[in-house]
Amino acid sequence: MSGAGRYLKEKKPAIRVYAADPENSFYSTNGNPKPYQVEAFGIDSITDVFDEKVVDQVIPLPDKDVIEMTRSLCHDYSHLVGFSAGAAALAVLKLDLSAEDTVVFPLCDSGKPYLEKLFPA
Numbered sequence: 001m002s003g004a005g006r007y008l009k010e011k012k013p014a015i016r017v018y019a020a021d022p023e024n025s026f027y028s029t030n031g032n033p034k035p036y037q038v039e040a041f042g043i044d045s046i047t048d049v050f051d052e053k054v055v056d057q058v059i060p061l062p063d064k065d066v067i068e069m070t071r072s073l074c075h076d077y078s079h080l081v082g083f084s085a086g087a088a089a090l091a092v093l094k095l096d097l098s099a100e101d102t103v104v105f106p107l108c109d110s111g112k113p114y115l116e117k118l119f120p121a
Contacts, residue, residue, distance in 0.1 A: 002051035009054065016056045020084070020091035027052075028060035037063040039114065041084035059091040066090055071118055074111055082109035 005017035021027050024034040025042035033044045043050060070086025073079045088105040097103065111118060 002049065002054050005054040006051065017054055018091055018095065019055045019058045020087035021058050021060055022066070022087075023060040023062050027058045037117075038066045038083040038087065039117070041087060059094055061087050061090055061094075067118070070111065070114075073107070074118060079107055080111040081107050082111045082114055084109050085111075 001017070001019060005015075008015045009017070019027070020041070022036040022038050022042040023029075024036040026033045026044050026046070036042060066083055066087045069090040070081060070083050073081050073086055073089060079085070085107040088107070092103055092105055095103070
């Protein structure tokens with residue numbers, strides 16, 4: 001996110017970068033993370049990999065809603081994706097967008113490792 005966001009902002013400074021984040025992770029809790037259920041995204045401490053200056057807003061998301069959105073992407077849209085993709089899609093729905101806005105978000109991970117959590121028996 002940091003590298004792509006930095007590059008895009010260099011090309012078009014008006015671009016806004018949003019980070020979807022579990023509501024209990026480091027950034028969403030202002031440095032006081034708590035356990036969260038979703039895997040493959042969220043940060044529990046400061047890291048050099050994530051450049052906060054590139055991100056315009058962190059969008060905290062409840063685990064339950066991320067899991068439901070990920071299931072919906074799999075079941076309703078035939079995209080077998082993981083939780084970070086479900087969170088990205090959910091975060092887009094939280095934005096105050098106009099008809100003129102263009103949104104790009106990644107569906108960059110596979111849901112295969114999370115099948116048991118996504119679709120428990």
